[in-house]
Amino acid sequence: MKNILEETIQTYGIENWGAGFFDVNKKGHLIVRPSEEDVSSVDVVEVVEDLLKRGVKLPVILRFPQLLAHQVRKLTSSFQASIKEFDYKGNHLCVFPMKVNPRRDVLEEVLREGRRYNFGVEVGSKPELYGALALDQAPESLVVCNGFKDESYIRLALMGLRAGKKLILVIEKVEELHIILRQAKEAGIRPNIGIRARLYSRGSGKWEKSGGDTAKFGLTTSEMLEVVRILRENNMIDCLKMLHFHIGSQITDIKRVKNAIKEAARVYCKIREMRIDIEYLNVGGGMGVDYDGSKTSFDSSANYTMQEFANDVIYTIKLVCDEEDAPEPTIITESGRIVAAFHAVIITNIQDEIETVLDDISKVTTNDDDPQVVIELKDLMENVSSKTHREYYHDALEHKEELFTLFNLLFWEVCERANRFAQQSKIISEEFEDLKKILSAKYLCNFSVFRCLPDSWAIEQLFPIMPIHKLNSAPSEHATLVDLTCDSDGIIDKFVDLKDIKETLELHHFSPGDPYYLAFFMTGAYQEVMGNFHNLFGTLNEAHVIINREGYLIKKIITGSNLGDVLALARYDRNFLFENFQKHAQEQVKYGRLTEAEAVELCLEYEKNISNYTYLG
CATH class of the missing domain: 3.20.20.10 (Alanine racemase)
Structure with a gap:
């Protein structure tokens, strides 16, 4: 019988797409190996925590040069083996x-x-x-x-x-x-x-x-x-x-x-x-x-x-x-793709959970004076089980059409409970797959789809995505991911699966104040050069990580775009920004809304902010 760690590994399919580079240790943390055969590995959580202590903010690209080197060797040795086998001249x-x-x-x-x-x-x-x-x-x-x-x-x-x-x-x-x-x-x-x-x-x-x-x-x-x-x-x-x-x-x-x-x-x-x-x-x-x-x-x-x-x-x-x-x-x-894809992993954090229909559900009580439809819905909610979830879900749908406004809260409670039992079944019907997506959580991620995973948006390319920690506990949520941009296309709602495409990703419950980190894999080919500056979100911080028997060495840290960098791309030079903001502040002094000292302090703070990272945190 599989333990929770083995089941979690199977959930994310890391053994299928990881190519021997990626695995999970006993702590439930993501690890990276320099090659398929190497016993050395690095705990990605330790690297992320190290970078945060150094003041490197998320999101960050972890670049593993040894994975590039391994793919170069593997590619050339594959052709050399073929040349030898077929006596190619x-x-x-x-x-x-x-x-x-x-x-x-x-x-x-x-x-x-x-x-x-x-x-x-x-x-x-x-x-x-x-x-x-x-x-x-x-x-x-x-x-x-x-x-x-x-x-x-x-x-x-x-x-x-x-x-x-x-x-x-x-x-x-x-x-x-x-x-x-x-x-x-x-x-x-x-x-x-x-x-x-x-x-x-x-x-x-x-x-x-x-x-x-x-x-x-x-x-x-x-x-x-x-x-x-x-x-x-x-x-x-x-x-x-x-x-x-x-x-x-x-x-x-x-x-x-x-x-x-x-x-x-x-x-x-x-x-x-x-x-x-x-x-x-x-x-x-x-x-x-x-x-x-x-x-x-x-x-x-x-x-x-x-x-x-x-x-x-x-x-x-x-x-x-x-x-x-x-x-x-x-x-x-x-x-190119086969050489470069694996070596870059994007790490970001969940910033918040966006409210969905289930968050509006509150405890409902009924009495004999309530309409019959409400009493029947309450009965469905209390008695839905693994044997009756399909029938009761259909009954709830019928009642919904009959009197939506009256029993909206109860309807979604029935759906949530029916869905919970449906997901425990070996075979999940299409209607319950649709219901799962409707009820799924929306996790706000500290990144831009258009910058980090442009192929996900442009051509619906799938990329493996999973948490880098808490993998020794079973995920409890089904979620889609939304980014920081003010664009409805800034969403990931298709995920890798061995047999099909998943419309939600299994994740752990998010609690504000408790950091939760996700990794986007195989981003080393095309994504960086094709990523754009939509909403002026810039390039990411990056760290070059060398894996050794003692653990790891952060060989190089490269700082991502700050506010000044991305604004310069749109032809806002620093002099223009500082001079015009100062002009606006002085106008407020003129009208008596700011003192001279307050205006100076405001301008200094504005100038200081130009060096800030374009992402949150």
Whole structure:
């Protein structure tokens, strides 16, 4: 028989989506391990309490660099194992897409750990390229330049090539090739060129439309032939180094991966038949993260492991190359989400509980003079049980329609008691799932959905969420989460579940004055860079945590946005703010509503507040 701790762990599904990094200790606290095999761990509650003592306010991002390093090692070793198993004659290189998480600390850790594997970088814009050219990476690692390009983008890329970067310009439009050739001739260098193919194959999941013949990016067959013709005419066909494709992020179904790989490998072989010594086959990104732990083709999951993905890529390309008698290329993967997702965990606190219909319920007494409908409802309330909860709930619904205003309080009491018994059943019907959501608590969280979990709002991406403490006691509430913004979309009401999507999250009772902390997991990919400043809530405080056998070391603390920072984004400079507030205060002195001393004190307090954190507390 399971104890409460085991049942709580099962409730939140941490064994399913935690990937060996996350677990719960005997205290009922969340712990983090640096790798699946490591016995070392850190108690997250201890870290949070340590940060609070240092004056670091919540919400805060806990960044675990060792998880980044582990994913880099695991990814490269998976492909190395596949190469060995299938006797693949080519090589494998990986590049980290900067769009996934462009923070310098993240890139430096990935490139530091990946140096021995020649781990490189992928960029898709001028700012990303500009930053990448300054990063320290292995000499044989790549800088893959994707995205639409103009004169200045291409000039910057060629500067990187001259500075010693092993840089490949991937053509998205034929027009880009003319600019590349002209500028390369002016600079007296021979560029490395790639072409992005628009495959017929599509991915799966939320980004399925990234592939297929209506995709935003990629050259058609006729356009690729035009590129080959232009390169031959300019005696630069030897500059064509890479064939690239990408069928979308977070591919949920491994069958779609196999189909696309097979199609792209055929295209590669046809290019080789044209006596073009193309060296790289870039299979793009798309390796999925199992956010809900179901290991299915559901949008928030993936029905394959990292090793399965590597096996299918290597095996399929080898199979096609053997059939076509073509040399096996160096395979490039653009792996970002699978590398970065796990390493960042957002910790916030419950600020308050918003009043719901159940909070209005007070003790009701009846007497013989009351209307019959009220007496019947009171009888339903007192006698509802595990055997009668369905019947009595339906009876209550009927009475509600009959005379709503008279017995509103009793109706919700019956609902609450019926729901309590329904949730104890092995099979919960749809009507009681709906009732559970209606009766659920609303916990006000000290964060912004639009800043911290933009994909939750924009595309209904699911993220694992759970308390970091009290896990040795059973949660008693079903709740949805609302944020601090003045926006009705600032809510989380869909949560990961092994078999389905939960519309409420099991949480403990909240008592003001008793801190209650929640963790949002797998936020290291896309969320930080895509988070916005809605309501001028800014970036979060963050702490870089190193896990060791003694516990942990807080290596670095980075302060999040203050009021002045976010107002500057909206073009409110400090002089404007201080001078205008002072003007308003002096007007009050003029009208006799403030003394001169009070006005000075008010202005000093206003200036002091500009350094405050944008969140509560």
